[in-house]
Amino acid sequence: MDDELAISVRGLRKAYGDNVAVAGVDLDVHRGEVFALLGPNGAGKTTTVEILEGYRRRDAGEVTVLGVDPAQPDADWRTRVGIVLQGTGEFDELTVAEVIRHFSGFYPDADDPDKVIDRVGLTDKAKARTHTLSGGQKRRLDVALGIIGRPELLFLDEPTTGFDPEARREFWELIRDLAAAGTTIVLTTHYLDEAEALADRVGVIAGGRLVEVAAPNRLGNRQEALATVSWRTPEGTLESAQSATPTAFVADLAARYGGEVPGLTVTRPTLEDVYLTMIGHAR
């Protein structure tokens, strides 16, 4: 086994009756990496991740997570893996601090509960019953429970659903901190900016297959794609042109206009454009 790999998946398959959720996925995640699994609803993201988390049985394929087959999870392996599920398990009658403190007792090397509460930004809510939290705050509690045991590997299934933009930025900082401390992170998301902001590599999953794995800026050969240059003519109409050498093209334009080009933009396909093309093909 390759010690550098946190996760190794070969030929993973899973069907629910006639519905094939995962149709042969191969995947490697390196230690210390932030890996994002991107895909539309029903693409097989959650099924794949829950197999890796030891929640679901697979039909076929070889899977190791931190050197262990997750179909046979033991307590030691569970201490090394942190999980933030998509659905949240709520403890309505308890306070944030009570829940986090309780879960810290399950781990031999748990983090300080107060520190974790502070880290996820719930200090003000530490004494609040969990049923009084907003959706975003509940999600932060989920994250706190995922990291309380100082996991080597952290799974996050759509972690920022329900966050406002500011909370998302804060959450991203937290993930970057964890990654900087050496935690391997696997997250699923359907926010492209999230994948782009956080992930070292992105795997696009559609129709139960991994259609591409690449660094976010390399996905779908984005780097090599033609740039679109657009500008306004003096008459006010919008012109645009595709170019492999946009810098030279803009220099030409500038010469033609004798300085500033009105309404000038230079764009390459966004991650979203590339992604939509990819999942469109897979359908």
Add this chain to the structure above:
Amino acid sequence: MTTTTKPATPVTATRGRRPGAGALALRQGRLEITQFLRSRESVVFTMGFPIIMILIFASIFDGTIGGGVKFTQYFITGMIATGLMTVSFQNLGIWIPIERDRGVLKRYRGTPMPKWVWFAGKVIMVVAIGIAETVLLLAVAVALFDLDLPGTAAKWFTFGWVAVLGVTACTLCGIAISSLARTARSGSAVVTPVALVLQFISGVFFVFTDLPTWMQQVAAVFPLKWMCQGLRSVFLPESFGAQEPGGSFELGRVAVVLVLWCVIGVVLCLTTFRWTTKRDG
């Protein structure tokens, strides 16, 4: 033979201590009790119901059932048994589906907590609440309705083992029946009718021997009837045994039936218990 001297493997990180298994179970029990006491519906429904019932019944039927024995003496046995069944069977049968549906159970499964700790937490909660509720019930009955408490150590001993076996059987059956509910809301719909029917046919609300024979025979299949009968041997004079269907309190048979239900309960739990909902795989 070759001996390879390996450098002593450094202990990977200074692992802190996790509470021992017993301490983990106690923490879990404390958490369950806290959750129970903070949930107003649980407290009112579980703790309040038997007390309200004894207030009503003892006020309506304040006569005697022969031999100078107060009706309260008879009725308290059914209320204690019902209370124990409510705190174990109904409480778990209703709450576990809710926790399963909310994903609380799934979340526990994702931690290194040993599975049995979760069950132990439930059992500790049931036992603690069961004791509190029974004590409260006895206190109310003694204070307001002149209940005579058992006078001998032997009777208290019988009280103890009937309660323990009864609660154990009902707890196991409550955990088992929780898997029948598909959603959070259906737990109550599955459990409540079962409990209510058992209460009516097992001699909780009526003198058991006044019930039709066929009803008595159906009731004899289930634990509640035997819990009531065992408790009657504690709260009624010995001579009343002759009025039981079997001509005595049949304590041996009480023990056998309750133990049998414990075994059935364990088997059902082991074969049917689910940590996640069906739609969750």
